[in-house]
Amino acid sequence: MRSIRSRAVNLGAMWSFAILAFTATFLYLTIQKQNLFFFDEALLLRHSQLVSAVRSDGLGGANRFLRSQEYKNAYSGFYWQVEAQNGMTIQSTSLVENSLVLPATGTGRPQFWTGSGPDGPFRGVFQRVPLPDGSTATAAVAVSLRGFWTEAGRLLITMLLSFVAIGFLCIGGIMMLTNTALRPLRRLTDDVLNRWERGAELKASEYPEEVTPLINEINELMERNRLVVERGRRRAADLAHGLGTPSAILGNELDKFAAQGVDTEAAREALERIDRQVKRSLARIRAANVPAYSLGGVSIETSVGRIVKLLSRSHENAHLSFDIQNLAGYRASMDPHDLEESLGNLLENATKWAKTTIRVSIVTENGMLAIRIEDDGPGIPEEHREDVLKSGTRLDTSTKGTGIGLAITAELLEAYGGSILLDRSDDLGGLCVTFRVPGRRHDARQSGQA
Amino acid sequence: MRVLVVDDELVLCKQIQNAFQGEGYAVDLAHDGEDAAHLGANEPYDLIILDIGLPKQDGISVLKAWRAEGLDMPVLLLTARDGWSERVDGLDAGADDYLSKPFHMSELLARARALIRRNKGRMQEVFSQGGFSFDLRTGTATVDGLPVKLTAQEVAVLRYLVHNSGRYVTRTEIVDHIYDYNSDPDSNTIAVFIGRLRRKLGPDVITSERGRGYMIVAEK
Numbered sequence: 029m030r031s032i033r034s035r036a037v038n039l040g041a042m043w044s045f046a047i048l049a050f051t052a053t054f055l056y057l058t059i060q061k062q063n064l065f066f067f068d069e070a071l072l073l074r075h076s077q078l079v080s081a082v083r084s085d086g087l088g089g090a091n092r093f094l095r096s097q098e099y100k101n102a103y104s105g106f107y108w109q110v111e112a113q114n115g116m117t118i119q120s121t122s123l124v125e126n127s128l129v130l131p132a133t134g135t136g137r138p139q140f141w142t143g144s145g146p147d148g149p150f151r152g153v154f155q156r157v158p159l160p161d162g163s164t165a166t167a168a169v170a171v172s173l174r175g176f177w178t179e180a181g182r183l184l185i186t187m188l189l190s191f192v193a194i195g196f197l198c199i200g201g202i203m204m205l206t207n208t209a210l211r212p213l214r215r216l217t218d219d220v221l222n223r224w225e226r227g228a229e230l231k232a233s234e235y236p237e238e239v240t241p242l243i244n245e246i247n248e249l250m251e252r253n254r255l256v257v258e259r260g261r262r263r264a265a266d267l268a269h270g271l272g273t274p275s276a277i278l279g280n281e282l283d284k285f286a287a288q289g290v291d292t293e294a295a296r297e298a299l300e301r302i303d304r305q306v307k308r309s310l311a312r313i314r315a316a317n318v319p320a321y322s323l324g325g326v327s328i329e330t331s332v333g334r335i336v337k338l339l340s341r342s343h344e345n346a347h348l349s350f351d352i353q354n355l356a357g358y359r360a361s362m363d364p365h366d367l368e369e370s371l372g373n374l375l376e377n378a379t380k381w382a383k384t385t386i387r388v389s390i391v392t393e394n395g396m397l398a399i400r401i402e403d404d405g406p407g408i409p410e411e412h413r414e415d416v417l418k419s420g421t422r423l424d425t426s427t428k429g430t431g432i433g434l435a436i437t438a439e440l441l442e443a444y445g446g447s448i449l450l451d452r453s454d455d456l457g458g459l460c461v462t463f464r465v466p467g468r469r470h471d472a473r474q475s476g477q478a
Numbered sequence: 479m480r481v482l483v484v485d486d487e488l489v490l491c492k493q494i495q496n497a498f499q500g501e502g503y504a505v506d507l508a509h510d511g512e513d514a515a516h517l518g519a520n521e522p523y524d525l526i527i528l529d530i531g532l533p534k535q536d537g538i539s540v541l542k543a544w545r546a547e548g549l550d551m552p553v554l555l556l557t558a559r560d561g562w563s564e565r566v567d568g569l570d571a572g573a574d575d576y577l578s579k580p581f582h583m584s585e586l587l588a589r590a591r592a593l594i595r596r597n598k599g600r601m602q603e604v605f606s607q608g609g610f611s612f613d614l615r616t617g618t619a620t621v622d623g624l625p626v627k628l629t630a631q632e633v634a635v636l637r638y639l640v641h642n643s644g645r646y647v648t649r650t651e652i653v654d655h656i657y658d659y660n661s662d663p664d665s666n667t668i669a670v671f672i673g674r675l676r677r678k679l680g681p682d683v684i685t686s687e688r689g690r691g692y693m694i695v696a697e698k
Contacts, residue, residue, distance in 0.1 A: 265559055334566045335562060
């Protein structure tokens with residue numbers, strides 16, 4: 029569907045064009061009518077002078093006009109002609125050898141006619157005039173329309189230029205109006221897109237009343253989404269609690285039987301399979317219930333710090349040093365638990381393989397945050413890298429774990445539109461895990477508030 | 479060593495109790511947050527195994543209350559919610575270790591031993607002093623390389639003395655740490671156990687001083 033802006037501008041432009049075209053036509057025709065009226069008035073004045081001369085002095089009276097310069101020059105555009113009843117005709121020298129062809133002999137009142145003269149179309153007026161000798165003659169005056177149409181053309185061009193300019197001004201005005209009217213909608217779009225940073229719900233009072241119902245609906249949808257996600261996650265937690273304890277009890281009973289010499293290996297293996305499946309399903313429920321927004325994003329520096337503090341407490345990691353690069357100001361648009369779940373799984377994996385050093389760094393890539401966890405362990409050969417992201421794949425069974433940590437993390441990150449990439453660390457020589465999550469770097473002032 | 483196990487699942491509590499008793503620990507049980515808070519604040523436990531999801535008062539708030547009161551006994555959190563955030567939150571609340579359900583009893587016992595050992599400032603699982611040595615994992619003692627047969631109570635007394643080697647402990651303190659809440663012990667029985675231990679281990683392993691109690695000299 030076309031944007032409101034282009035629809036408003038197109039419709040406004042079309043409407044403006046229609047109004048301007050109608051106004052221009054109406055104005056042009058009115059001015060032309062007025063000009064014709066003045067033309068005719070001038071024509072009548074010339075004609076009345078000829079008529080009064082002929083009426084008082086007969087055909088000889090018309091000869092006075094022969095001396096007038098404008099009737100003298102050939103094809104000057106100003107012509108007169110008097111036709112006596114006896115067929116004698118005298119005319120202005122401007123007609124040269126032509127004569128005016130009158131449509132009729134005329135009446136006692138002046139009549140207008142339009143015809144074609146020696147220099148193009150003209151407009152004339154003729155009238156039957158009584159002569160002093162008692163006979164009559166038809167006196168006609170004609171003026172070329174050449175000047176009239178030249179003026180009309182000039183008027184048309186001036187009007188067209190003026191109305192085109194007005195049209196552009198109208199379109200500019202429409203665009204300004206549309207922009208002003210759409211500004212709250214643009215802000216709403218930005219606010220909805222940046223809801224991770226905003227955190228809080230949209231305030232209806234900050235938008236025009238026309239969009240208030242929409243704001244309320246968005247708020248309700250966001251709230252409903254939060255509740256659905258929360259409920260989903262709570263159910264997963266309840267399920268974990270409901271299954272974890274009986275599984276522990278069953279395991280302990282099996283151990284008791286095993287201590288008595290009963291072969292419980294198959295049962296123990298089955299129980300462990302159930303535990304792995306439950307863990308994986310719970311992680312899937314978690315990934316399926318990714319929240320649409322969280323409160324202001326989550327500080328990566330804080331989350332990494334928390335996980336590293338936890339891992340550092342373990343005596344098994346006493347030989348490791350964590351090299352945490354500058355993570356200040358980076359905030360992920362994720363649920364904090366999900367970010368820590370991903371960081372925890374990946375960092376714990378690094379502690380299992382690293383010899384002495386684990387490095388955590390971050391860069392911004394194409395609007396996403398790329399968090400890099402490198403270690404100086406043996407790394408993973410290229411041909412096996414894809415396998416370890418699949419569920420339950422363990423390349424080495426000498427370390428603890430179910431082998432589903434990386435797969436769970438990959439699935440969780442995918443739910444956020446993120447990704448995970450395994451590579452070789454150029455600096456440390458071991459594995460380099462790069463995981464991309466939605467988020468951005470906030471400036472110092474914003475991160476200071478975090 | 480005396481352990482408090484807190485979980486609302488009675489069967490699991492009983493299993494943990496049996497496993498720990500089998501290793502010579504005195505075990506008390508609590509099934510809700512309020513009982514746990516009371517017992518933890520009033521009994522001298524060497525370790526508390528605390529479930530997070532408890533009726534009446536959740537495990538984290540019980541733990542925070544203990545720490546706020548200045549109680550520093552080691553606490554191992556047990557929970558079915560094994561997320562990293564929950565783990566960090568638990569340790570931030572003052573827990574010393576974290577184990578998620580389902581777990582192997584052997585792992586719980588190993589972590590419990592390590593926590594008690596660390597709390598007492600010990601790094602090694604085997605205590606050696608002169609010709610005497612005591613394995614804290616198995617509760618077995620040897621003198622000059624020869625194994626010594628000990629009863630469960632004797633192991634309990636010896637384990638407490640070894641964990642507190644280098645300082646005098648009174649009979650009452652030993653009673654408090656080797657008997658559970660429901661026992662009705664007489665502190666004179668401790669003198670009987672000490673007498674038996676001296677006979678089995680030699681007279682010099684456990685020293686005593688009137689008014690101060692008994693002591694095993696610390697490792698050199």
